[in-house]
Amino acid sequence: MANGFKAGSYTGTGAAITIELGWVPDFVIVWNATDGDARWEWFNGMGAADALAIANHDSTQLSLITxxxxxxxxxxxxxxxxxxxxxxxxxxxxxxxxxxxxxAVD
Structure with a gap:
């Protein structure tokens, strides 16, 4: 059975960054580890370059970025x-x- 999970980190550049996994994910969570101010979630099938933006634990703010x-x-x-x-x-x-x-894995 193939591995269905990978985790890691990257340093922002102000531009788009491609994260190579060896496979296309079905679900991704990204969070700002420096500031801890937000996280983003993406499901395969969402629009191109979309994500759900979720504010930090002190807020209930949820928005869709497109x-x-x-x-x-x-x-x-x-x-x-x-x-x-x-x-x-x-x-x-x-x-x-x-x-x-x-x-998803077999």
């Missing part, structure tokens, strides 16, 4: 670069972001 969020990245046929791309909304310069990506 650009510069999260999108599937299928890579090039035959390589292992598939994964997901985070847009500039989830890549604030010099901030550390953590992610957890999940996929």
């Amino acid at each position: 650009s510069n969020g999260i999108d599937a990245f299928t890579g090039t046929a035959g390589d292992k670069s598939a994964g997901f791309t985070v847009g500039s909304a989830l890549s604030e310069s010099a901030k550390v972001f953590r992610y957890a990506a999940f996929r």
Whole structure:
């Protein structure tokens, strides 16, 4: 059975960043580890570059972002670069972001 979970981190650049997993995820959670002020969730099937933005634990704020969020990245046929791309909304310069990506497995 293939692994259906990967976690990691990246440092924001202010631009889109592709996270290579070797597979396209079905569900992704990204959070700002530097500030702890928000997290974003994405489900495969959501619109391109969409994400649910959820404020920190002190707030009940929930909103849908429709650009510069999260999108599937299928890579090039035959390589292992598939994964997901985070847009500039989830890549604030010099901030550390953590992610957890999940996929259904057989």
